[in-house]
Amino acid sequence: MSGDIDTLTLSAEEAARLLEAHELSGAELFTAYREAIDERDPELHAYLAVCDDPGGHGVPIAVKDVIGTKGVATTAGSKILESYVPVYDATVIARCKAYGLRVLGKTNTDEFAMGSSTENSAFGPTRNPWDPSRVPGGSGGGSAAAVAAGLAPWALGSDTGGSIKQPAALCGNVGLRPTYGTVSRYGVVAFASSLDQVGPVARNVRDCALLYSIISGRDDNDSTTVDVPPVELPAAGDLRGVRIGVPRELNDAEGIEPGVRASVAKALEVAESLGASIEECSLPRSVDYGLACYYLIAPAEASSNLARYDGVRYGLRTSGDDFRSMVMASRHDGLGDEPKRRIMLGTYALSSGYYDAYYGKAQQVRTVIKREHDDAFARFDVLVSPTSPTVAFPIGAKADNPLAMYLSDLLTIPSCMAGLPGLNVPCGLSEGLPVGLQLVGPQFSENTLFRTAHALELALGFDPVPARYRT
Numbered sequence: 001m002s003g004d005i006d007t008l009t010l011s012a013e014e015a016a017r018l019l020e021a022h023e024l025s026g027a028e029l030f031t032a033y034r035e036a037i038d039e040r041d042p043e044l045h046a047y048l049a050v051c052d053d054p055g056g057h058g059v060p061i062a063v064k065d066v067i068g069t070k071g072v073a074t075t076a077g078s079k080i081l082e083s084y085v086p087v088y089d090a091t092v093i094a095r096c097k098a099y100g101l102r103v104l105g106k107t108n109t110d111e112f113a114m115g116s117s118t119e120n121s122a123f124g125p126t127r128n129p130w131d132p133s134r135v136p137g138g139s140g141g142g143s144a145a146a147v148a149a150g151l152a153p154w155a156l157g158s159d160t161g162g163s164i165k166q167p168a169a170l171c172g173n174v175g176l177r178p179t180y181g182t183v184s185r186y187g188v189v190a191f192a193s194s195l196d197q198v199g200p201v202a203r204n205v206r207d208c209a210l211l212y213s214i215i216s217g218r219d220d221n222d223s224t225t226v227d228v229p230p231v232e233l234p235a236a237g238d239l240r241g242v243r244i245g246v247p248r249e250l251n252d253a254e255g256i257e258p259g260v261r262a263s264v265a266k267a268l269e270v271a272e273s274l275g276a277s278i279e280e281c282s283l284p285r286s287v288d289y290g291l292a293c294y295y296l297i298a299p300a301e302a303s304s305n306l307a308r309y310d311g312v313r314y315g316l317r318t319s320g321d322d323f324r325s326m327v328m329a330s331r332h333d334g335l336g337d338e339p340k341r342r343i344m345l346g347t348y349a350l351s352s353g354y355y356d357a358y359y360g361k362a363q364q365v366r367t368v369i370k371r372e373h374d375d376a377f378a379r380f381d382v383l384v385s386p387t388s389p390t391v392a393f394p395i396g397a398k399a400d401n402p403l404a405m406y407l408s409d410l411l412t413i414p415s416c417m418a419g420l421p422g423l424n425v426p427c428g429l430s431e432g433l434p435v436g437l438q439l440v441g442p443q444f445s446e447n448t449l450f451r452t453a454h455a456l457e458l459a460l461g462f463d464p465v466p467a468r469y470r471t
């Protein structure tokens with residue numbers, strides 16, 4: 001029976017319907033994904049670990065390996081956590097399980113979610129299912145690749161500065177970075193706490209909305225969370241009355257590939273034909289200062305969060321003559337180049353004498369970015385731009401140049417800094433590779449993003465199955 005299930009095209013919603021109608025057993029469905037993983041993952045390396053069928057009748061799900069799973073190693077893509085097995089589930093996992101979802105496995109990530117290509121994983125890169133010589137984006141390249149290649153119907157990712165949205169763009173998925181504070185961070189390996197958010201990665205917008213409804217909402221274990229408005233699953237519709245703003249700086253930024261521009265322009269024409277009003281606008285400082293501001297705040301918070309990996313509390317320990325040398329040796333051996341780079345940047349930015357000039361200043365700039373977005377949302381419901389300036393790039397192309405890699409997030413970072421929700425919806429192909437459209441809304445506007453993206457996805461008719469897997 002499992003041989004008849006085409007995991008490449010099955011949505012989570014359809015899988016749930018088949019289970020409910022008893023056309024499929026939970027075991028058959030789980031096995032179908034496990035077989036797909038056995039077949040295609042040796043090439044892609046989307047998974048760091050696969051799980052045995054926990055039983056039950058729910059839809060399977062893949063989980064980025066920064067999210068704590070009770071009894072299942074949670075490495076954050078780092079050697080220092082290679083042997084770390086959480087004794088509790090992250091709240092998002094507890095909620096998925098309470099809904100009946102079954103964890104298929106843990107997906108690859110840049111170490112501590114620091115990266116834009118998944119090449120920073122201590123366990124080797126993930127490959128893009130559309131073209132295995134290319135990256136799947138990052139840091140959540142494993143989740144995005146797993147969903148694109150039919151190795152999971154949907155997945156959880158985490159996004160600090162674009163790690164759900166950008167891999168979704170490069171792999172042709174729908175990915176939501178939710179409003180900051182709507183999804184619990186309890187049990188999630190912390191990178192930059194004022195930015196980190198868990199969110200859904202899916203094949204289509206309805207699945208994305210459903211998964212968001214499962215994981216979101218107030219959690220007593222994370223005091224930054226709030227109750228969210230009821231999630232509406234989008235139904236077919238037009239875009240009449242939707243006011244779309246097109247921020248000049250996000251759409252004309254240097255480095256946006258012509259093929260990306262063309263797909264986004266076409267999506268805007270389609271939006272207009274569906275009844276949306278489209279108007280250019282400006283976020284004058286968000287793009288100029290967004291990256292610089294992010295690369296002060298995120299490393300500063302990371303340097304503090306990563307101080308806990310000391311060889312005592314978690315994972316790897318390298319012995320040393322005394323306590324201090326043990327800690328140094330453990331961190332030396334356990335952490336890769338990118339976390340080390342960020343710990344150095346972050347501790348410098350936070351050091352006394354520099355704190356106000358760097359971290360303090362960056363916080364002020366962050367407020368400016370937030371206000372610019374607030375002003376734009378006085379006139380618009382949704383702001384659109386490319387998600388990534390480029391399609392998936394070749395493995396190795398930017399690996400030796402951190403600054404070039406950081407530019408991958410030029411367009412995703414400003415709204416993250418402002419705490420706003422952003423959704424990637426695939427809008428076409430360029431050079432045979434997916435192009436993603438980023439929709440950004442005001443805080444708690446997820447339903448508007450779902451509705452807009454769903455209308456667009458129906459009208460655009462993007463086929464999320466990578467061409468090389470189509471029969």
Ligand code: GLN
Pocket residue numbers: 113114115116138139158159160161162163164191298409
């Ligand atoms: N690529 C960005 C970084 O390297 C964002 C990562 C993320 O969102 N986790 O920090």
